[in-house]
Amino acid sequence: MSAALSDIVVRAEGLVKSFKGFRAVDGLDLTIERGMIYGFLGPNGCGKTTAMRMLTGLLTPTEGTVEVLGLSVPKDAETLKYKIGYMTQSFSLYGDLTVRENLDFMATIYGLSGKRRKSRIGEVMERYELTDLANRFAGKMSGGQRQRLALATAVLHEPQLLFLDEPTSAVDPESRRHFWEQLFDLVEAGTSIVVTTHFMDEAERCHKIAIMEAGKKRADGRPKDLMNGMGANVIEIEAPNLRAIRHDLLGSDGILAAAQLGARLRVLVKQEIADPEAFLRANPALHPATVIEKVRPSLEDVFVTTTGEGRQ
Numbered sequence: 001m002s003a004a005l006s007d008i009v010v011r012a013e014g015l016v017k018s019f020k021g022f023r024a025v026d027g028l029d030l031t032i033e034r035g036m037i038y039g040f041l042g043p044n045g046c047g048k049t050t051a052m053r054m055l056t057g058l059l060t061p062t063e064g065t066v067e068v069l070g071l072s073v074p075k076d077a078e079t080l081k082y083k084i085g086y087m088t089q090s091f092s093l094y095g096d097l098t099v100r101e102n103l104d105f106m107a108t109i110y111g112l113s114g115k116r117r118k119s120r121i122g123e124v125m126e127r128y129e130l131t132d133l134a135n136r137f138a139g140k141m142s143g144g145q146r147q148r149l150a151l152a153t154a155v156l157h158e159p160q161l162l163f164l165d166e167p168t169s170a171v172d173p174e175s176r177r178h179f180w181e182q183l184f185d186l187v188e189a190g191t192s193i194v195v196t197t198h199f200m201d202e203a204e205r206c207h208k209i210a211i212m213e214a215g216k217k218r219a220d221g222r223p224k225d226l227m228n229g230m231g232a233n234v235i236e237i238e239a240p241n242l243r244a245i246r247h248d249l250l251g252s253d254g255i256l257a258a259a260q261l262g263a264r265l266r267v268l269v270k271q272e273i274a275d276p277e278a279f280l281r282a283n284p285a286l287h288p289a290t291v292i293e294k295v296r297p298s299l300e301d302v303f304v305t306t307t308g309e310g311r312q
């Protein structure tokens with residue numbers, strides 16, 4: 001099988017990026033399969049953007065190797081440029097150009113000409129609801145409209161692989177939902193997607209994710225598998241004195257985390273504790289009638305159990 005048709009679109013080994021001795025990305029290994037949405041989940045500053053910039057060939061790694069679509073990066077970055085799309089956090093649009101002019105400019109960058117250029121610009125304007133905004137300056141558009149234009153410019157040349165850096169941070173929840181539906185349309189049409197996010201609900205939509213912290217990958221896999229294999233049971237407690245209970249539980253060895261959600265306390269109990277409900281009931285701060293219920297893990301629970309900083 002030729003490299004371009006391989007089932008692996010990104011392979012990185014031992015990827016490091018140091019800025020004056022500070023390791024923003026610290027030994028990252030990645031294998032991303034074709035046809036999926038792969039998410040980097042992690043807090044601000046954990047190295048998501050730096051990792052993505054190395055994968056796109058925009059930043060040279062300090063150490064490690066990267067292969068994207070069978071090309072060696074950054075050596076073959078120029079060839080790769082025509083096969084990938086990249087939507088940056090700031091959307092990289094020209095505010096003093098109109099929608100059509102932004103698309104026209106990107107078409108030139110990607111070397112689109114003649115009929116294909118015209119038809120692709122028309123197609124993306126239609127698909128991303130930009131036709132009525134064709135003469136609007138990008139700088140005068142709403143966050144959601146700018147996001148649609150940024151996506152339209154990133155996919156104009158029909159890239160095999162699309163990189164999206166926190167694409168929904170500046171948009172409202174409805175635009176976010178709509179945007180994700182558009183991503184799944186792209187996947188169905190054969191595009192593979194790598195996306196960074198710090199939103200748990202977005203990460204849950206990905207086929208696979210890597211949980212990042214301090215430049216390192218702490219865990220990776222399908223969200224469901226990560227939730228099932230997280231090494232803790234999730235118990236919710238409903239009681240009037242939740243702050244006192246939380247304080248008490250956090251001093252206990254068997255407890256990984258306890259966080260209040262409204263009228264409930266969500267407690268992560270280590271898996272080695274065979275009967276977590278009985279374990280909690282034995283705590284003197286709990287009233288015998290306190291409601292204790294085992295619940296389904298969430299990705300946020302996985303995040304808390306796999307990262308140190310998220311623990312509370």
Ligand SMILES: Nc1ncnc2c1ncn2[C@@H]1O[C@H](COP(=O)(O)OP(=O)(O)OP(=O)(O)O)[C@@H](O)[C@H]1O
Pocket residue numbers: 019024042043044045046047048049050051166
């Ligand atoms: N050019 C640079 N020079 C020095 N430090 C940098 C540079 N680029 C990034 N960093 C540092 O590297 C760390 C990782 O930054 P990065 O932007 O990759 O994180 P991130 O997870 O994408 O977060 P954010 O969502 O805030 O961009 C941060 O501490 C950042 O300050």
